[in-house]
Amino acid sequence: MRKEIRLSGYGGQGLILAGIILAEAAMRDGYEVVQSQSYGPEARGGASRAEVIISDEPIDYPKVTSPDVLLLMSDQACKRFAGSACEGGTVIVDSGLVTSVPETPGIVHEFPITDMAVEATGRSISANVVALGVLNTVAGLVSPESLKKAVSARVPRGTGEINLAALGAGIAASEAAGVG
Amino acid sequence: MRKEIRLSGYGGQGLILAGIILAEAAMRDGYEVVQSQSYGPEARGGASRAEVIISDEPIDYPKVTSPDVLLLMSDQACKRFAGSACEGGTVIVDSGLVTSVPETPGIVHEFPITDMAVEATGRSISANVVALGVLNTVAGLVSPESLKKAVSARVPRGTGEINLAALGAGIAASEAAGVG
Amino acid sequence: MAVPVDNYLRNQFMPHMWCPGCGHGIVLGAVLRAIGRLDLPKDEVCIVSGIGCASRAPGYLDFNTVHTTHGRALAFATGIKLARPDLHVIVLTGDGDASAIGGNHLIHAARRNMGITTVMFNNSIYGMTNGQYSPMTPKGRYASTAPYGNVERNFDMCELVKAAGGNYVARATTAHARQLSNYVEHAIQTQGFAFVEAVTQCPTYFGRRNKMGTPVDMIEWFRKNSVNAAAAAKLGPEELDGKIVVGEFYRGDAPEYTQVYEEVIKRAKEAAAR
Amino acid sequence: MAVPVDNYLRNQFMPHMWCPGCGHGIVLGAVLRAIGRLDLPKDEVCIVSGIGCASRAPGYLDFNTVHTTHGRALAFATGIKLARPDLHVIVLTGDGDASAIGGNHLIHAARRNMGITTVMFNNSIYGMTNGQYSPMTPKGRYASTAPYGNVERNFDMCELVKAAGGNYVARATTAHARQLSNYVEHAIQTQGFAFVEAVTQCPTYFGRRNKMGTPVDMIEWFRKNSVNAAAAAKLGPEELDGKIVVGEFYRGDAPEYTQVYEEVIKRAKEAAAR
Amino acid sequence: MPGRKGRDLRLLQGNECCAEAAILAGCTFFAGYPITPSTEIAEILSEKLPQVGGHFIQMEDEIASIAAVIGASLTGAKSMTATSGPGFSLKQENIGFASFTEIPCVIVNVQRTGPSTGLPTAPAQADLMQARWGTHGDHPIVALYPSTVPEVFDLTVKAFNISERLRVPVILLMDEVVGHMREKVEIPHVSDIEIINRPRPDVPPEKYLPYAAGPDGVPPMAPFGTGYRWHVTGLYHDETGFPTTAAPNADRQMKRLYAKIESAAEEITFTSEESLDDAEIVVVACGITARSARRGVRLARERGIKAGMLQLKTIWPFPYGIIGDIAGRVEKIIVAEMNMGQLIGEVERAACGKCEVVGYSRVDGEPIAPAEIVAKIEEV
Amino acid sequence: MPGRKGRDLRLLQGNECCAEAAILAGCTFFAGYPITPSTEIAEILSEKLPQVGGHFIQMEDEIASIAAVIGASLTGAKSMTATSGPGFSLKQENIGFASFTEIPCVIVNVQRTGPSTGLPTAPAQADLMQARWGTHGDHPIVALYPSTVPEVFDLTVKAFNISERLRVPVILLMDEVVGHMREKVEIPHVSDIEIINRPRPDVPPEKYLPYAAGPDGVPPMAPFGTGYRWHVTGLYHDETGFPTTAAPNADRQMKRLYAKIESAAEEITFTSEESLDDAEIVVVACGITARSARRGVRLARERGIKAGMLQLKTIWPFPYGIIGDIAGRVEKIIVAEMNMGQLIGEVERAACGKCEVVGYSRVDGEPIAPAEIVAKIEEV
Amino acid sequence: MTSAASPEVPVLVRHEWCKGCGICIAMCPKKVLEAAPDGKATVARPEDCIKCETCEIMCPDFAIRVVGGRSKGVAEGKGDVAGARA
Amino acid sequence: MTSAASPEVPVLVRHEWCKGCGICIAMCPKKVLEAAPDGKATVARPEDCIKCETCEIMCPDFAIRVVGGRSKGVAEGKGDVAGARA
Numbered sequence A, B: 001m002r003k004e005i006r007l008s009g010y011g012g013q014g015l016i017l018a019g020i021i022l023a024e025a026a027m028r029d030g031y032e033v034v035q036s037q038s039y040g041p042e043a044r045g046g047a048s049r050a051e052v053i054i055s056d057e058p059i060d061y062p063k064v065t066s067p068d069v070l071l072l073m074s075d076q077a078c079k080r081f082a083g084s085a086c087e088g089g090t091v092i093v094d095s096g097l098v099t100s101v102p103e104t105p106g107i108v109h110e111f112p113i114t115d116m117a118v119e120a121t122g123r124s125i126s127a128n129v130v131a132l133g134v135l136n137t138v139a140g141l142v143s144p145e146s147l148k149k150a151v152s153a154r155v156p157r158g159t160g161e162i163n164l165a166a167l168g169a170g171i172a173a174s175e176a177a178g179v180g
Numbered sequence C, D: 001m002a003v004p005v006d007n008y009l010r011n012q013f014m015p016h017m018w019c020p021g022c023g024h025g026i027v028l029g030a031v032l033r034a035i036g037r038l039d040l041p042k043d044e045v046c047i048v049s050g051i052g053c054a055s056r057a058p059g060y061l062d063f064n065t066v067h068t069t070h071g072r073a074l075a076f077a078t079g080i081k082l083a084r085p086d087l088h089v090i091v092l093t094g095d096g097d098a099s100a101i102g103g104n105h106l107i108h109a110a111r112r113n114m115g116i117t118t119v120m121f122n123n124s125i126y127g128m129t130n131g132q133y134s135p136m137t138p139k140g141r142y143a144s145t146a147p148y149g150n151v152e153r154n155f156d157m158c159e160l161v162k163a164a165g166g167n168y169v170a171r172a173t174t175a176h177a178r179q180l181s182n183y184v185e186h187a188i189q190t191q192g193f194a195f196v197e198a199v200t201q202c203p204t205y206f207g208r209r210n211k212m213g214t215p216v217d218m219i220e221w222f223r224k225n226s227v228n229a230a231a232a233a234k235l236g237p238e239e240l241d242g243k244i245v246v247g248e249f250y251r252g253d254a255p256e257y258t259q260v261y262e263e264v265i266k267r268a269k270e271a272a273a274r
Numbered sequence E, F: 001m002p003g004r005k006g007r008d009l010r011l012l013q014g015n016e017c018c019a020e021a022a023i024l025a026g027c028t029f030f031a032g033y034p035i036t037p038s039t040e041i042a043e044i045l046s047e048k049l050p051q052v053g054g055h056f057i058q059m060e061d062e063i064a065s066i067a068a069v070i071g072a073s074l075t076g077a078k079s080m081t082a083t084s085g086p087g088f089s090l091k092q093e094n095i096g097f098a099s100f101t102e103i104p105c106v107i108v109n110v111q112r113t114g115p116s117t118g119l120p121t122a123p124a125q126a127d128l129m130q131a132r133w134g135t136h137g138d139h140p141i142v143a144l145y146p147s148t149v150p151e152v153f154d155l156t157v158k159a160f161n162i163s164e165r166l167r168v169p170v171i172l173l174m175d176e177v178v179g180h181m182r183e184k185v186e187i188p189h190v191s192d193i194e195i196i197n198r199p200r201p202d203v204p205p206e207k208y209l210p211y212a213a214g215p216d217g218v219p220p221m222a223p224f225g226t227g228y229r230w231h232v233t234g235l236y237h238d239e240t241g242f243p244t245t246a247a248p249n250a251d252r253q254m255k256r257l258y259a260k261i262e263s264a265a266e267e268i269t270f271t272s273e274e275s276l277d278d279a280e281i282v283v284v285a286c287g288i289t290a291r292s293a294r295r296g297v298r299l300a301r302e303r304g305i306k307a308g309m310l311q312l313k314t315i316w317p318f319p320y321g322i323i324g325d326i327a328g329r330v331e332k333i334i335v336a337e338m339n340m341g342q343l344i345g346e347v348e349r350a351a352c353g354k355c356e357v358v359g360y361s362r363v364d365g366e367p368i369a370p371a372e373i374v375a376k377i378e379e380v
Numbered sequence G, H: 001m002t003s004a005a006s007p008e009v010p011v012l013v014r015h016e017w018c019k020g021c022g023i024c025i026a027m028c029p030k031k032v033l034e035a036a037p038d039g040k041a042t043v044a045r046p047e048d049c050i051k052c053e054t055c056e057i058m059c060p061d062f063a064i065r066v067v068g069g070r071s072k073g074v075a076e077g078k079g080d081v082a083g084a085r086a
């Protein structure tokens, strides 16, 4: 098993942290894992991206080429990465931010992620963790317990509660949507 | 024919200039020539040295190993280089400056070179050119005409006369001594 | 005839790569307006920079432009100016570029009084590398390499350049964009080395780390915490602590380097002719 | 208890390599007498130099000594001081070493206020490489790379170090060997960065090229052309032209770097314990 | 944060891991100047070093950084700096000084695509030769090259140990990709980490000859300020440490410096291999490329090709012997690297015509993928 | 001072000759920082350049010197700097910049015994590999290496010509001995000296693509301030000169840089040989060592040994082909060099096992004498 | 290419260049400008504009041009931003 | 090892270290010192010495030691050389 996950949006959405949390959850589940992210000009202004590879054997090639799971949290991210999803892969879109989803080989699931975050925690900044909840529920990557532990371990001090709420909101919404 | 000449004394005696003049004279005579000199700490305080190789074929190895002609103008120079002369080579010593000549495989010719310079030109600084006159007369390296031209071309502006006088004094003295 | 700013931009590369609200664009605008008022022919302007966010400026400008190595802009510019004294050579540099790795070239260009205008975009941080402290980061401020607060004092770059021998020295902030532009204009008009420190906001790193709010908040902060030179002269060190002194601090009239070197050429040619 | 100078020499390497009449030995004597009066334990003194005639000093001194790379003495010294704040770190450097290639490290050491005493042996020339002009060669003087007279102005290094943030700044010449020694003593006692410029004679290159006569003549020249700081304050720039201003110019009390860093360690340990 | 089974499992970025490993290896001093993609090492150490009573300083440039590191090392502190291409170029003069004066220190170069400013956030493996030859004059150097984050841990510790043991600057070459990616690392308990400290004199100060080496060629080193007053110079020096221009000494000194590395070559040469035994085609690679090479070789085996791979974790001293042996028993060696061909020169030299050596290069800022390796294996 | 037969025969020091040749080659700009044993070049140019209306400046260090040289070259001035080991190390970052941005310039390195401060007035040939690999990242470079003062003249002129022709920094490696010795040189009349100038655009400014190269891989270069406003950057850039991070461009750009040198390799490879035709043992050497090798080979021939020699005047690009050919027809190659073995690595690579390659090194600051060469020839 | 199509609009905002930093909006002494839903500047009260050029000078993105401004894009003058707002 | 063997000589010159620069000779306020034929310093008029230590402080070669000087080789005090000579 090798799962490639790409989280993309714009700088400031916290997607790199989301990638780290997901990777750490996978590690807690005993998987091999590699997490990486975009640097360079695209990290400033343009599309930002975090990538995670989860595998049950050592990961040789650490780059994501055609993600099994793709999170798209901006129009620019869509433009750049929608086509990169693997055939039949899971594509999660923040429907509140993305105005139109370009063609993609994956199967699109739309959630108003940022709006959900505002609703659940009052802060749009926790959209990254909401997204994690959604994404993991839809794609079934790691155990919910590990994900929770990883969230607690990695979010900034004092934001644990809020972020667990965000995670819960994401999980609940996707379960409710019947895609979990 | 390959002749190795080493001029040695202390910094400030102008022996590097003397080496250049000798080399230039040899060049004017149509010889191949290499001139080099000491750098490094020994140039400051310790024994200074200039070397000339004159040859009628291209000079491959440009270092002097056992000089055919050796000029010694200080005790330190004697100590360091007297032994380096080749068997039967010409060794010219400034008898006014050198207190004792160590053993040498060469044949020693003593001249009070610096005193001669003061006598001939009133200036000890022209001892280097006096030495050239002596050395060339004794060892017969280059034509006197070329030597004169080289002196005129290389000594500082306005010192031509004095230096030609010095050269003449050196030539005369060695001729008088019957070693020319 | 004044030339509008747009005329100096390589529009095809806009929008530029600077973050939203980054003050570098305001400083660059001030520079371009100064060039426009002086109506310098584009072909006679050479812009040189080092490496950093600020140093990306030349790529957007329709002059002879060089984006060199980190800290070395003034050394490259010195070669350009000496080989072509008729060019207007302007160095656009960051605080790290100019005061850290490039500090030596700065003081030597000032000492030689090279006819170069230097505008230092001082955002008190290494922006390009994501927010480490620079020699212009005030003591106590936070940065990614100063997690416990910066223990180093910042240079007073204007004092330093003056002490090194520069002929023109001034400072303004993005809250003083008009003066800033005037200072740059005066700097370009200076014969000899001219230095303008432009205090500017990096909301992304300096602002965020130090909880300074939005770009607008940062500009407001500059405005509130600035004192002009005349007023500053009447204040004591405690009162000036944490304040930004703005103004034109020095104008000298030492001869410019390349002009002096023309003398050398004259003398040398005479000597050679003899 | 004062310790005599001889005790600090590595006698086996004497006589030293400096030319007859070279002022470097006088400056070094002044430094050693200061150390002797302060009675610093040899094991607690670390002497650091760069490259040049002046920088050969440490080889002759019976302390912890490092002869580093050209211009970098202060950067090496910064590492030594920060890792061992209890050592007395003294940098002996030439004008080329400190003001040319090493200029940046000098201003940054001053800005950081590193607890280092720097004595710059200023003979206005690159001695070791046979007499090229340095950033301390006065305008108009001759050097092997200034055959038509030097076109560059020299730094006022004391001003520069002060502007950069040093806590102690003084200048004397070999004609003022006693003051010089006192200044070095004060420098060593300074908490923070201390800088003493020792104007000294290079008879071999600077003297000879500029027809300044014997070493004695050069010392006399220094004496005649020196003005003390108090007197200088009353003179105009023309009157001061070509003069050497000697004296103690500045004493500051900014906290020393390694002491401030101790605070960081304290805070960090607290943070880690939390 | 212990993981399952009580092990200290951590998800660490390569750069972060390097910083953690440095501290566990005993590093107490870091001086640096920020540069992508190495900066995280400095950032993390600025936070962690003072926590253990160590010192962090951001210097005015890279030249000053390596100088401060050497200075600190003179006082006995295990010292490190980290940089990338442009900074590595600037450090070269003082790396030569450290090599020649035998002051231990570790220099991390997280490589990016050069030359010049290049592509600051893209990976390349083009500073391999510079790591060996970047400074002027003959000089000994050691360079290690991890390909995974756990290897970063291991080789960072080894870098300090080798540096201390042999009194030589050790360069840790890293790929941008490795520096910036997070992987699972098991951090050993500090008591399980082998730590080597520089040899100290066992004679009293009056008897101390700072450059008199034992049979292993490594002279004992007394920290400054401990009663041993010695002299350090970048001039040729004899056993006393004082300069001499004597030709026989120069010869002796230089040859000892080379010999001390040579005689330890075996203990400091680290490689890792895959299916080498019966391989007919062997891929030689290092760093991130070695991962793809490993996968590529497995895929090739699946297709029935007798492929193998050799990962070089020690680049300098170069394992000529090991590669020469392999060259003698295989048909082809493929050297895969992210540059215009650097390692391949050394491999060709080592192979000495015993087998064909072909290169596979990529120089566009993208890592080489396993499929490319397979294709190359199939092609040759 | 015309010599006999109206020729301009002069007795010149190597460094002096380099300065004279530079001016005759069209050099109008020099920036440098003094360092033994190269300083005379600066000293002479400080006097002579203003005499021809050129500019000399002594910068604050070597980094600034090469930067100023590149800056001046941007305005169209043929520019040069001169240094020795420590300064050469410091210049590396900006040499990479010049190589990558294709700004012509000549860098003289009069080598001394390194590493670090080493033996500042003693010769060594230990910056050979640094000349190729001193800066980070892949980059093209050319390096020439004279062995006599007349060759200094010739190769200095060629250095400028190649630099202009290929828009590449050219390194002139010299031995301290050659830089400091005086020999007879015949200075050609200026009209007899072939001078090559950098390609200039033949299109109007609006059509100018500063990095669009013709078939020879060399793009035309417009001096700053002549109406062509273009952008120079050390980032990867496309034909327009503006930065791009696109991977295919990076690949294209780097490969063009290598190809432009490769395609000119023949015209820029200079060697000199002695009795190669029927030689069984060949000595390969450069610089001052080549002189002893030549004499040594003659002496060996006198003793009936079929010896020959190959002098490399172009070190980079390395003449692998020429040496490979020789290796194919001789029994042994002896590589004589004043270092711990640098050239020999390249020779071994070129020989590729076709003949035995043995080294003869001297690392004590003294040149290799002809007798040593003879002895080595006899020994192998 | 600008958000102002009608000729009487005194201030042009180059929408593709604007990054929505809000500086012009905050600095305009007459509150002429406002943020659009995407955060970028729009001219909300053109009639209030006094053509002081503060917005143009303060825009870090060269995204604002005051039509027929006094100084033709090379604004000079005394007084800092505070002055302009006062 | 010194040119002064008898105990009453107030100034010792280390002959092997002296380079004959003449500084001590010129600077001595009492003309105690003179140049020997080899240029090196000798104590010509020991009886005139006032032990001011100027010679010791001014010797660049550490070749002079004033016996029982006030400051035991760590001379301090006010006044420059001119002062000492006055």
Ligand SMILES: Cc1ncc(C[n+]2csc(CCOP(=O)(O)OP(=O)(O)O)c2C)c(N)n1
Pocket: C051, C052, C053, C054, C055, C069, C070, C093, C094, C095, C096, C097, C098, C121, C123, C125, C126, C127, C128, C129, C134, E033, E034, E035, E036, E062, E086, E087, E090, E117
């Ligand atoms: C030799 C070298 N060292 C370090 C770097 C990394 N670097 C790039 S930009 C920069 C600092 C930029 O700061 P500043 O000059 O203040 O400009 P800003 O980004 O803040 O505008 C650094 C350290 C480099 N490119 N080259």
Ligand SMILES: Cc1ncc(C[n+]2csc(CCOP(=O)(O)OP(=O)(O)O)c2C)c(N)n1
Pocket: D051, D052, D053, D054, D055, D069, D070, D093, D094, D095, D096, D097, D098, D121, D123, D125, D126, D127, D128, D129, D134, F033, F034, F035, F036, F062, F086, F087, F090, F117
């Ligand atoms: C990197 C480097 N550049 C240049 C040199 C050559 N060099 C040695 S000493 C020196 C100048 C010394 O001048 P200064 O510091 O004034 O000392 P002085 O010899 O005058 O006492 C120079 C340029 C060097 N050793 N290293």
Ligand code: SF4
Pocket: C017, C018, C019, C021, C022, C023, C024, C053, C054, C123, C127, C128, C201, C202, C203, C204, C205
């Ligand atoms: S990082 Fe800071 S300096 Fe750089 S563009 Fe962004 S705001 Fe401006």
Ligand code: SF4
Pocket: D017, D018, D019, D021, D022, D023, D024, D053, D054, D123, D127, D128, D201, D202, D203, D204, D205
């Ligand atoms: S060259 Fe000058 S500075 Fe150097 S030792 Fe001689 S006199 Fe002193």
Ligand code: SF4
Pocket: G010, G011, G027, G028, G029, G030, G031, G032, G033, G048, G049, G050, G051, G052, G053, G054, G055, G056, G066
């Ligand atoms: S010109 Fe002045 S009033 Fe008009 S919109 Fe701009 S800032 Fe406001």
Ligand code: SF4
Pocket: C021, G013, G017, G018, G019, G020, G021, G022, G023, G024, G025, G039, G040, G041, G058, G059, G060, G061, G062, G063, G064
């Ligand atoms: S200041 Fe410029 S970038 Fe910012 S909101 Fe206004 S128009 Fe847009």
Ligand code: SF4
Pocket: H010, H011, H027, H028, H029, H030, H031, H032, H033, H048, H049, H050, H051, H052, H053, H054, H055, H056, H066
């Ligand atoms: S101590 Fe004073 S008086 Fe005595 S010899 Fe020395 S200088 Fe002259």
Ligand code: SF4
Pocket: D021, H013, H017, H018, H019, H020, H021, H022, H023, H024, H025, H039, H040, H041, H058, H059, H060, H061, H062, H063, H064
């Ligand atoms: S000052 Fe010193 S070196 Fe000079 S003559 Fe006197 S004793 Fe000798």
Ligand SMILES: [Mg+2]
Pocket: C052, C094, C095, C096, C121, C122, C123, C124, C125, C126, C127, C134
């Ligand atoms: Mg900045």
Ligand SMILES: [Mg+2]
Pocket: D052, D094, D095, D096, D121, D122, D123, D124, D125, D126, D127, D134
């Ligand atoms: Mg000096």
